Amino acid sequence: MAERKIYRKLVAVDDVLPTIEKYVPLEPLGEVEASLQEAVGRVLSRNVYAPTNYPPYTRSLVDGYAVISEDVAGAYEDRPKELKLVGTVKTGETVLLRIGRGECAGVSTGAVLPYPADAVVPVEYTHARPGVVEIYRSVAKGENVDPAGSDIAEGEVLAWRGDIVTPSLAALLAAVGVSRVHVFRPVRVGVVPTGNELREPGERLEYGQVYDSNSYLVYGVARMLGADARIYPRAPDVLEEVEEAIHRALGENDIVVTIGGTSAGEEDLVYRVLSSLDPGLIIHGVKQRPGRPLAVAVHGRKLVLGLPGFPLSCLLSINLYLAPLIAKLQGARAHESRYIEAVVPVPMRGDPGSRVFVPCVIVERGGNYTAFPLAGHSGRVSALHLVDGYLVIPESDESLPSGSRARVLVSPFWRPFEANVIGSHDPLLQEVVAGLRSRDRVRLVSTGSLAGLQAVKSGVADVAGTHLLDPETGEYNTPFLKSLGLEGVVLVRGYLREQGFVYREDSVSSFSEVIEKGLKFVNRNAGSGTRALIDHLLKAEAGRLGVGFEELRERLQGYTWEVKTHEAVAYLVARGVADVGVAIRYAAERYGLGFTPIGFERYDLVVRKDSLGKQAVRELLDGFCSEGRRRASETRGYAVDSAMCETLEF
Template sequence: MQRKIYRSLVGVDEVLPIIESYRPLVPLGVVELPVSEAVGRVLAENVFSPLNYPPYTRALVDGYAVRSDDLVGVYEDRPRKLRLVGKVSTGETRLVTIGRGECVEVSTGAVVPYPADAVVPVEYTHQEGGEVTFYRSVARGENVDAAGSDVAEGEVVAWKGTQLTPTLAATLAALGVRTVKVYRPVRLGIVPTGNELRQPGEPLEYGQVYDSNSTMVYAYAKLAGAEPKVYPRARDELGEVEEVLHRALDENDVVATIGGTSAGPEDLVYRALSRLDPGIILHGVREKPGRPLAVALHGEKIVFSLPGFPMSCLLTVNLYLLPVILRLQGVSPQQLPRRRAVIATPLRGEAGIRVFVPVILAERGGRQAAFPLPGHSGRVSLMVLVDGFAVIPENLEYAPEGSELEVVLNPFQRAYRVNIIGSHDPLLQSIVASIPEAGEVRVVNVGSLAGLQAVKSGVADIAGTHLLDPETGEYNVPYVKRLGIRDAVLVKGYKREQGFVYRKEVGPVSSFAEVIEGGYRFVNRNPGSGTRVLVDHLLEEEARGKGVDAAELKERLKGYSFEVKTHEAVAYLVSRGVADVGVAVRYVAERYGLGFTYLASEEYDLLVRKESLEKSAVKRIIEALRELSRRGDAGLKGYIVGPETGSIIEL
């Protein structure tokens, strides 16, 4: 099969104009709906008030309606009596009048009798017999809501192009508006493609993934007021792709296919799109991630072929699909919210490509700091962690640490009070889950070294770290000092048993030499993680003992460059037979039923920003560590707590 090469790539800012040059992005039609059913839709015409509001002059408090002139000069020590001539309750529609020296008792919301111009609250009065004694004066209009003072009949109360919100709907209902004309919602067909996809809940084999993109696109479209529908997965067969695509085109205004748009020989979607009329209008955008985006037309129907990797799909939905949906529903073009932020680590751009880097944001000293999240567009965990995307423009190939970049914000970003960024650890995860403020805490597993950098930049409140300094044999503190991190303290954690994990049929493994000689497949940890530092240290020790170069030993270790970022991932791959052996904590070996050979007890500590020590969640985490120390038991196998656990060390 011939490999598909992208057409001429277009710029990010060219995508929507190109679409509109073929198919104007104007509303699809108008429908009239009851106000309550139209919430979320966009008004297709101005809405005028059919009445004056309030429709009658009403009392704002319980008390007595008076003519304010009758109480001029009245004070607590100079009271005045007025004759009580009646009472009006809320909901009564009879008209009552008063004369000079008279008053009427009224309830909150009741009609104020003519020509009364104020209401004195009941607590400043005393009623006895047919008279009421007043102990304060009152200003004209006080505690009175005059007829027509809020909204005038014929006034525009909702403008064309406005999204009908719950509060606006309530306002229209108060004015007696029963129905409104709104733009018709876009019908969006969502077509996932790929042999590897399975629906959540189905059995998952190694080499398959659950379809998350359809859920994401559906949810975004639903929140935008569209009417989305997900179609059955189309397998990687051209006929099947075309069949599902045309069914979706027949039933919808816009179709979004997912996956199959890259330059690989098995990516069939572009072939199906090329057979539409007029077919593909663009294929490939000068952006990263999201480069494989394709857009096609079939008559007046628009087809977006979205990339399959989650972050690529998310970005293209926000940049292109949602704006088209909104404009077809009458919403004026709007940019995603943006702000400027200082990046915590250097970033590389690509000449001629606009690069979008997922980041976490935190405010420090009145400035926004952005910590770039490591990884690629296939990482689904980034979707819930990301606050936005730092934008590296096409003409910038390198942005050093401390550079200020524009950040395109995630419209559904969630505010977290505490960021824990660093080395993955099951016990720390358990501690965070146990505290009442767990919902305020974001845990990002990027490795010890990246966590320390995140604390230094001000984005992280806490970094979990277990970095061994080979020169001193000391954990963590040498790295903190080497990085010049200030305004932070070290909270002592616990020791973790690290060792070889392997399937029991592989047999006991006690050295890297045995792994190499046995031809076992090794799974490594990511650079910057404490476990990777330990692996490299042990390899160097073995190399010295054998009188060989450490680089040679690493070269002979099958899978040295095959890396994952968590202990669970190491154990999972070994348990599934993808690899034979790795290095991880004892806890995951027990969890996955693997053999374990002890190598070292490492120290896992928390580096905490001093200013974060007063945050409630941080206090709870430290107290939880101290409670483990008092109990003398971490509760997880392979963890060792001591009297120093939870203690704070000034650096």
């Protein structure tokens, strides 16, 4: 059996970069001279001085007539001044025309100003006749004139060492004739994915395999920071092949990033290779969650970062460690992670001794931020696109109570959304949102009905999709708004969706049949409307059979195996991983599954009243009641009744 590696000494989050700096100076790796085109996105290694004045000549700012301002003093519509026209200068002409007292010259915008003219009268305040121009308004000295050197003086510092060459800076430098600049050499970053489970996007997946996404995450961030990045072929879980891949990358890069293979599993080989380097492994494990299995090794003056394989852990480690390393080695000014303070809407559990980072959605309302935790584990790839930041629970705290304030590590890709729609997933609502003009300002987060209502109550969500059945009344949604104490909200009645058993081969019409046939069941997540329906049906069957709900639940194989969407249920049944589940007909037909109806449920929207003034929310509601109605009436498994789009205020 292979030797099992454990974390001998965990390093504190704040000690990771200082520990690395003890072995490798975190300073620029040299400089190169580059053209302006090549320099965009890179960091200047020297100050840039203006080689000439700007503008390089005195020019007109408007189309009109260059004059000596004293000659047109007192000019007005009813008492114009008449000047002799001695010539015209167009933009791009390099002649220096002269005028005398009582004379003027026509000029285009940007044209050289004749000498010694000191002002320009706009053409709309003039009337030209052969050889003469009538002036209908006076102009002050310097009016509509851009003197040579008035913007930039020769020798002035235009950009400082450490500045990033942005497109606007490149344009500024080009305007004064700078064609080449000195920049710090970009860091070369090699990404080495490892693991038998990985496949390249586009390849066929077997059950138990995943596509390599983290390599593209690392590559993309490195490129955005100006590094030269490259993804190497996957190294399988064979010690010799992992070793060969890492050494090849070390020979061609300044930083090598491996994905996975750093935790304490027996098949995790990366740490063994890193230990064999010179001086080798300097960090193996960090006092944080997620992202504990970070590994850092040094080989000469080169670094190897072994990042965790789970996507959210990988993203967090990139933000905390890789991005600052690249910035420092490229000479960028201090790269500091951005933190904000936000309200925590629900209780959060800490891990004393470790710093906990909870992926969250950040919402601003009334000038205050709220950080809504994203449910699930660090392996969720969907959260990569949703996460705005990480709610930080310090090492000293066992928990954070609801309503407390905490620091949030903001993602560098965070952008606020005008409307947050959080709650139960629905395929038709997704299509409605996709067709909105304000689509880029609307965010959809699938958490389940109950979590959506709680998000609306806390102010995180503007809208929640919900289909919660109250077993006692047989009503959908309204009893839960009352029991949760939701106020200041409007319930918009939606369409009906047909729920039922979905299966591949064995037709079933009750949970008793599922149990009797020994079928593998896949459940929905707690807090979802479908889960509430499943539990209601199980309790009803338990009553008919004269057994307890808990007993019947224990006999249902797969009750504790949960997924969060109808599509996930149908997918697992279609792949043969499960035999049966409960989902909407739409999902069953999409995957070619059998379907036994249970009944129709109502899918409603709950909207905060203080969000009704948002344009994106109004567009969403209009689309729901028009396009949503049309799609529901035309889609098998959906239905529309007369109550759709009625509103109830709470």
